Amino acid sequence: MLDNFRQFEAADPFGRTWTVTYLWIQNAISIRHADAVDVKFELATADGERSDKTIALPHPLLLELSRAEGRPVTDPWCARLAAGHLKHMIESGEDMDKTLVTVSEKSLARS
DSSP, rough: OOSSSSEEEOOTSSSSSSEEEEEEEEHHHHHHSSSSEEEEEEEETTTTEEEEEEEEEEHHHHHHHHHHHTTOOOHHHHHEEEEEHHHHHHOOTTTTTTSSSOOOOHHHHHO
């Protein structure tokens, strides 16, 4: 899990380094009527390419992981989980074509 979810760097399979900046966290029920927590990040490369990614953490999966790890569901914990998933996305190239990515149970446990 990343120590600093607010700003970090990750390299993609093409050798570009992305600087990732945390923007916000919000309960998705209020914006998408979804039972999830949305965490939004801005990605940028040194050559000026920019992209926004929203990582959706399904609430039932968060509760399950929270119980398994014996920890409360908090904003910083959710943001760290989302940042970890986004770092994996960048490094693997997986789902980079999407602006909204819903994290699977397997991926959430990995983050």
